[in-house]
Amino acid sequence: MLRALLPCLALAVSAPAAESRPAAPLDLDGFCALAGRLAAAWNANDARTAADAFTEDAIYTEPPDRQVYRGREALFRFFGGEKGRATAMRMTWHHLSFNPVTQVGAGEFTFAWPGGQVHGMVSIRVRDGKIERWREYFREAALEWEEFQGVNRF
Numbered sequence: 001m002l003r004a005l006l007p008c009l010a011l012a013v014s015a016p017a018a019e020s021r022p023a024a025p026l027d028l029d030g031f032c033a034l035a036g037r038l039a040a041a042w043n044a045n046d047a048r049t050a051a052d053a054f055t056e057d058a059i060y061t062e063p064p065d066r067q068v069y070r071g072r073e074a075l076f077r078f079f080g081g082e083k084g085r086a087t088a089m090r091m092t093w094h095h096l097s098f099n100p101v102t103q104v105g106a107g108e109f110t111f112a113w114p115g116g117q118v119h120g121m122v123s124i125r126v127r128d129g130k131i132e133r134w135r136e137y138f139r140e141a142a143l144e145w146e147e148f149q150g151v152n153r154f
Contacts, residue, residue: 023129031098031105031126038131039091045084051076053131060134089113094145095154103127110145117141119148 026034034053041050051072054060060069060078069078079085090112098105103126110119120138124131141148 025100025103026098026126026129027100028098030129032096034126034129034131035093035096035107039093042079042089042091045080045088047076047079047081047084050079054134055127055130055132058132058134062136087114111138119145
């Protein structure tokens, strides 16, 4: 009986912990779920959950270098830290696309807060099931999304 258990014990001792193993590459559904969790965290003013959607060494930018945040803890502070942001925010995704081979995706979004809003695009690279790179472009606009699209709706 003990001989039968030895291979299992050896595997248990030598196998890396689940947290240290790389996550399986995301598919489109996984990417959409990740983006949805991030938006829900921002909308709930939950900086920790939002930051946890990013890798430890993530880079978040508004090019060329207007906004640059490096690392999950810097993002946690940018997202509001322990107390959250002083004012409520609302992130809405309109379109998401994702290439599971390159683990690169993109999304059109609206980000609103009391007194303003932007509509924009973001390019996202995923590693181990988390956001490794975030590069956003946006335009401030009082128009709602449907009007903002103008004649090029889809």
